[in-house]
Amino acid sequence: MIKALQRQLIGSLFLIVAPLSTAADWPRSLFNPQPAEGDVIFPMPCGGAMVFRKILIPNQGPLNDYGIVVGGEDADYAYAEHLRPAHIAGSFDQDAKTRYYLIGKYEVNRAQYAALGSQCQPPAEDQRLPQNNLTWLEAMVFADRYSQWLLKNAVDKLPKDGQQSGFLRLPTEVEWEFATRGGLAVPLARFRERVYPMDDEMVRYVWFEGAESANGKPQPIGALKPNPAGLHDVLGNVDEMVFDLYRLNRLDRLHGQPGGFVVRGGNYFTPQAEIRSAQRIEVPFYVKGEPRRAETTGFRLVMTVPVESSREKLRSLRESWNRLGSVAAPEVPSTPVEAIAAKGLEDPVAELGVISDAAQDLNMKHRLRNVQNRLKVTIQERDDQRKLAAKAALRLGAFLCQKMGTDGKWVDAAETLLRQREAAFGIDDPGVRSRRDRLQADRAALTENLLYYAETILGAAAIYDGQVLGEQFEVLKTELTLKNYQSLLGYADTYYRQLAAYRGKPAVRQRAWLDECKALNKK
Incomplete structure (x- = not known):
């Protein structure tokens, strides 16, 4: 043929x-x-x-x-x-x-x-x-x-x-x-x-x-x-x-x-x-x-x-290839305990390469090389999945920030309207009581959602390192732009900044996070 x-x-x-x-x-x-x-x-x-x-x-x-x-x-x-x-x-x-x-x-x-x-x-x-x-x-x-x-x-x-x-x-x-x-x-x-x-x-x-x-x-x-x-x-x-x-x-x-x-x-x-x-x-x-x-x-x-x-492209390809499947260098230790632990970290892929080079038996050398290659593939697959998960977490955070902003503005407007009706009709008016009950339910829902929002920040900070989050934030911004979701860019940026700030100083600032999301909601 x-x-x-x-x-x-x-x-x-x-x-x-x-x-x-x-x-x-x-x-x-x-x-x-x-x-x-x-x-x-x-x-x-x-x-x-x-x-x-x-x-x-x-x-x-x-x-x-x-x-x-x-x-x-x-x-x-x-x-x-x-x-x-x-x-x-x-x-x-x-x-x-x-x-x-x-x-x-x-x-x-x-x-x-x-x-x-x-x-x-x-x-x-x-x-x-x-x-x-x-x-x-x-x-x-x-x-x-x-x-x-x-x-x-x-x-x-x-x-x-x-x-x-x-x-x-x-x-x-x-x-x-x-x-x-x-x-x-x-x-x-x-x-x-x-x-x-x-x-x-x-x-x-x-x-x-x-x-x-x-x-x-x-x-x-x-x-x-x-x-x-x-x-x-x-x-x-x-x-x-x-x-x-x-x-x-x-x-x-x-x-x-x-x-x-x-x-x-x-x-x-x-x-x-x-x-x-x-x-x-x-x-x-x-x-x-x-x-x-x-x-x-x-x-x-x-x-x-x-x-x-x-x-230049070929040189860049070779450098990128050599990084595939390798264990990323740890972030700069922020505590003495982390500094001590970092000293013991080694790249198992590189270590296997050293061992296989030193092996005298040819069959053993080939077997060690095969193990090294399989380990590199496994690590790379793990890293790829980790990146996708990090991007999904950032995307979810953007949507949640948008919802928090919308719900928060709604509750603020409902509270203002309730104060006005209380002043006009009194706190015991049936219509005022009905609005007060709805507002209480809305406040409770907002509080629950804010708690979940905070949990996503704490969870993402615990799971993903700063480099992965930074890389995937840039990818997410590109995707949102290309998919004509520009309205979400501000919320994504706010969520990422809140997450980065928490990673730098682990302080839960639920009210401040809510206010920042509300500030982006123009309606």
Whole structure:
């Protein structure tokens, strides 16, 4: 099969010759029928263009990535789509705390595919249809030809990481699914839903089977509403080829046997009830001895960059790798007892390395190295879980601070109103007594919630060290910003400052904490 693919690749390279001359610019409807803020547009031959969207991801360092859960909960498709953990990281720096990769806003259409063919064609509206009926390798060749054209004709417009410019390819399954579900634009609680959040009926977002939707044929790109990440037609219309080979699901991981390639998202023959973000279908590379083509299959591209993009990046990667699975240095001791204990702390991973180096027996040396590696993995998994838990604690603290602020302001207003009614009607008035009873219940609820709020501060201070809390606070701020939860940023900052102050001086200041949360509530 590999040799056959190589022959097809070589043949395709001779068949597809990108013209360097350009015709008149295309009408916008041909390449970006629904312009939006944040669109990233790259030129194409023949006066054309292709539009991409940034998929943002929090950045904590060269070897840190963002954990997500992919797949679905449909029992009938569990062998292929069962929930499993995955990780994703961006290719380019957005800022110091955020990275991104680029994914096509629309499926590659016929005009764009033809622009990298043998000759330019006059723009026409029927060329807005997604390019279908091509092989997986032809899609890859298209990405290669377009990458080469951009690097020769528009390299100044490409994003860079270190010394490397971006290039195009098919998306991986995780890149495709993360973007399809809406990425960080979707609240975590809704990320794993069957389809991305829709403010209208599905027919306004997805071309599926039936006369009320696609009516048995592909539709022009960008005619329907986008998903939360600004992507059109990621579900329905034509299913989309991805880079990965198909593998079965083994509960928490993919099975070891690779097969054909994968298509995602469903197409115009998929029933509405079957549309789902987790759908992944295996497709053979060959059918009846010929490369597989289908009218229902198309593709979109991603732009990424090599991982080892510069010598500086490689040095940083090596340093980050050496820190993986190691025991973090203890914080500066704050008491004599802690200082004495700190002297006895050693890194067990490093200690195992010393012992294995000193071992004379080769078999024992290998066994000790295996133990060391397993210990590093275990420690790293523990640290990753600890970071996620710390971020969850900070997020909970932000929500609790917001609720405390709202409830506290409500109680203050109720107390003021009660004093006014007592002055006007007397303390024995039935209406006054009723309000007094409600206020008493509200005060009790606020006191109980304030106690729970204080317990979260004391608990987080006891469990997590300052470095982990600081790192995860920065990640949380990035997430809240990217998810358009800016209203929570002040509460998150207040909770973190209260927590840091308590860690420095363990004094429970419930009333002061409540007043600080109330001060943020403007209503």
